Amino acid sequence: MTYTPGNQIAKDGKRWKAAILRALSRAAGNVDAGLDKLASTIVNKAMHGDRWAMDHIADRVDGKPVPAFEGDAIPVTVVRVEFVPVEPRLTYLPNPEPREKSLLTMSEDNMKMAQRPESE
Secondary structure, three states: OOOOOOOOHHHHHHHHHHHHHHHHHHHHHHHHHHHHHHHHHHHHHOOOOOOOHHHHHHHHHHOOOOOOOOOOOOOOOOOOOOOOOOOOOOOOOOOOOOOOOOOHHHHHHHHHHHOOOOOO
């Protein structure tokens, strides 16, 4: 068997669609008239009790039903993430040398400067 590039199934589908459109055009003069004639035939069959015609019309008008998952359905895990605001706490670190400021003291000074009004 030799390799042929491209999607052969899609190519065959396009050929089949083109053949149907040509047949509709031959049957009624153009594609739209052929589709109208075909739709009328299906509606007439549905009105006379043909179940497949009724199902076909229902699928086209209402859409096909979605199958329900049973038994082997994939379990779903729900994760809830909640953010809770927390009040900031100051932690005092021991200052080994009284002349030098610890990092915490410097950050406290920065906080005081940020809270100071600009008019000073």
